[in-house]
Amino acid sequence: MSSVLSVDGVTKTFGGLVAVDSLSLTVEPGEALGILGPNGAGKTALINMVSGFYRPTAGTIRLFDREITDLSLHQIGRLGIARTFQNIRLFRRMTVLENVMTANPRYTRKPLRAFFGFGGRRHDIDEAMALVEFMGLADRADRIAGSLPYGDARRLEMARALATGPRLLLLDEPGAGMNEEETERLIADIHKCRERLAAIVLIEHDMTMIRKIADRVVAMNYGRKMAEGRPTEVLSHPEVKRAYLGTTEGELV
Amino acid sequence: MSLDLALFTGINILLAWSVYLILLTGTLSFANGAFMALGAYVSGVLTAKFGIGYMPAMAMAAAASAVIGVLTGYPALRTRGIYLILVTLAITFFVQTAIENTKFVGGVQGMGGMMGTSFEIVYGSVIVVGALIWLLSRSPLQRVLDAVREDEHVAGAIGINVVYVRLALFGIGAALAAYAGGLYAHHMFFVAPDHFTIIVSVFIVLYVIMGGVNNMWGSVVGAVILTVLPEAIRFIGEWRQGVFGLLIVILLLFRRDGILPFRSVTARSGRKADA
Ligand SMILES: Nc1ncnc2c1ncn2[C@@H]1O[C@H](COP(=O)(O)OP(=O)(O)OP(=O)(O)O)[C@@H](O)[C@H]1O
Numbered sequence: 001m002s003s004v005l006s007v008d009g010v011t012k013t014f015g016g017l018v019a020v021d022s023l024s025l026t027v028e029p030g031e032a033l034g035i036l037g038p039n040g041a042g043k044t045a046l047i048n049m050v051s052g053f054y055r056p057t058a059g060t061i062r063l064f065d066r067e068i069t070d071l072s073l074h075q076i077g078r079l080g081i082a083r084t085f086q087n088i089r090l091f092r093r094m095t096v097l098e099n100v101m102t103a104n105p106r107y108t109r110k111p112l113r114a115f116f117g118f119g120g121r122r123h124d125i126d127e128a129m130a131l132v133e134f135m136g137l138a139d140r141a142d143r144i145a146g147s148l149p150y151g152d153a154r155r156l157e158m159a160r161a162l163a164t165g166p167r168l169l170l171l172d173e174p175g176a177g178m179n180e181e182e183t184e185r186l187i188a189d190i191h192k193c194r195e196r197l198a199a200i201v202l203i204e205h206d207m208t209m210i211r212k213i214a215d216r217v218v219a220m221n222y223g224r225k226m227a228e229g230r231p232t233e234v235l236s237h238p239e240v241k242r243a244y245l246g247t248t249e250g251e252l253v
Numbered sequence: 254m255s256l257d258l259a260l261f262t263g264i265n266i267l268l269a270w271s272v273y274l275i276l277l278t279g280t281l282s283f284a285n286g287a288f289m290a291l292g293a294y295v296s297g298v299l300t301a302k303f304g305i306g307y308m309p310a311m312a313m314a315a316a317a318s319a320v321i322g323v324l325t326g327y328p329a330l331r332t333r334g335i336y337l338i339l340v341t342l343a344i345t346f347f348v349q350t351a352i353e354n355t356k357f358v359g360g361v362q363g364m365g366g367m368m369g370t371s372f373e374i375v376y377g378s379v380i381v382v383g384a385l386i387w388l389l390s391r392s393p394l395q396r397v398l399d400a401v402r403e404d405e406h407v408a409g410a411i412g413i414n415v416v417y418v419r420l421a422l423f424g425i426g427a428a429l430a431a432y433a434g435g436l437y438a439h440h441m442f443f444v445a446p447d448h449f450t451i452i453v454s455v456f457i458v459l460y461v462i463m464g465g466v467n468n469m470w471g472s473v474v475g476a477v478i479l480t481v482l483p484e485a486i487r488f489i490g491e492w493r494q495g496v497f498g499l500l501i502v503i504l505l506l507f508r509r510d511g512i513l514p515f516r517s518v519t520a521r522s523g524r525k526a527d528a
Pocket residue numbers: 014017018019037038039040041042043044045046086
């Protein structure tokens with residue numbers, strides 16, 4: 001069976017700055033791949049390319065057997081890559097339920113036909129509510145998304161991503177700014193999501209999360225792959241330790 | 254209120270909705286005065302010069318405007334923010350100049366010979382269009398549009414073809430503005446290029462901004478107030494324009510989001526919140 005995601009020699013430059021430097025990696029079916037690296041290592045730039053936010057300067061990206069390197073955002077979204085954002089991006093004026101309903105593929109794919117979507121009302125709401133409930137937000141379903149506390153906003157972003165029916169989910173530092181208790185809950189949530197997905201990519205500085213979720217880890221620095229392997233191996237890799245010194249040292253224990 | 258004023262009010266409500274529909278995707282269009290002019294002239298020429306029936310002429314004018322809206326919108330909608338505003342203003346300016354230089358429709362002199370319209374036609378149109386926009390506001394499409402307006406990149410990432418959605422609504426808004434322009438032309442029996450200056454485009458936008466951009470009723474309130482108010486304060490004579498402008502400024506200072514700022518929620522869970 002082919003890899004869920006194959007990134008092959010991908011480079012992204014901004015003017016003179018090389019954010020990602022001929023990086024290659026794969027994500028296999030059923031796998032959760034962790035990506036770590038110090039600030040500015042190019043982790044977000046990498047998943048921005050995978051999800052179609054940036055176009056690679058060089059290299060190719062494939063989802064299963066399909067090349068997606070030059071596809072536009074919505075084409076990639078429709079093919080089954082969903083993501084969350086390092087700085088949460090919800091539709092803040094909508095309610096929790098509406099955020100999830102908006103991502104329903106029936107209407108994102110045929111927007112003008114969505115005008116005639118009256119018949120599906122109850123069914124659409126039930127479907128979205130199932131996801132809202134899945135993420136533990138059922139009692140807040142009618143709240144305005146912009147008013148949610150941080151942890152709930154994170155969970156809503158994941159629910160919205162799942163509502164697109166993705167095969168691959170990209171999570172960009174979902175644990176940032178969470179305390180221990182919240183992190184534990186997040187880990188459990190991510191494990192639940194995995195049942196619905198072919199694979200998951202998790203960018204994270206929090207080593208607890210990496211250890212508890214990732215099957216395999218890629219460590220990046222200066223846009224390049226520094227180390228790759230099982231979490232314990234990568235976390236004890238001398239270069240990785242050095243890269244983290246003085247930045248997020250404390251988290252590496 | 255005189256019949257004349259009532260008809261202008263109805264036509265202006267339709268024009269306000271034409272801007273509102275385009276604004277649903279986050280595009281502030283100053284081109285709707287141009288689409289109004291297109292509708293006025295196309296329907297006027299078809300009825301006055303070719304003897305085509307009223308409703309077929311109106312439909313053809315709306316369709317022609319939609320096509321031109323999509324053709325001009327395609328390059329225009331690649332720009333955003335202030336550039337897009339300038340491009341839409343340029344469309345208005347271009348159409349006015351083009352009409353002025355077209356002998357066939359009378360150039361700067363204008364053209365006449367239209368057949369008039371009626372209260373029933375104007376307000377029947379307001380009701381039908383209003384009903385359609387109300388249905389839209391309750392449909393899944395409303396959320397797609399809200400998503401595009403609020404964060405076009407996230408909207409794209411969840412699978413919405415943002416350019417297509419923006420273009421479609423621009424075309425629909427252009428068609429509606431043209432339809433309203435057709436009503437205007439037939440009500441006036443006569444149109445000239447200086448009926449469709451940039452100020453007209455600006456005013457239509459003002460109806461929506463003043464009334465409130467987040468729901469269809471804001472456009473109605475804005476259009477009614479800004480159409481009726483100048484007549485109501487006619488008694489103050491020469492200072493009328495100044496007072497009118499001042500009222501608008503005061504209103505926007507105190508109600509930045511318009512008179513009716515709310516957004517209607519499109520779906521409810523039907524559960525009790527316990528948090
Ligand atoms: N749109 C952009 N324009 C210019 N430079 C960019 C852009 N996006 C990223 N960069 C640069 O690319 C490099 C990698 O950034 P990136 O956001 O991918 O880092 P990161 O690994 O996600 O870091 P962090 O842990 O802080 O999120 C940085 O030097 C950043 O300044």
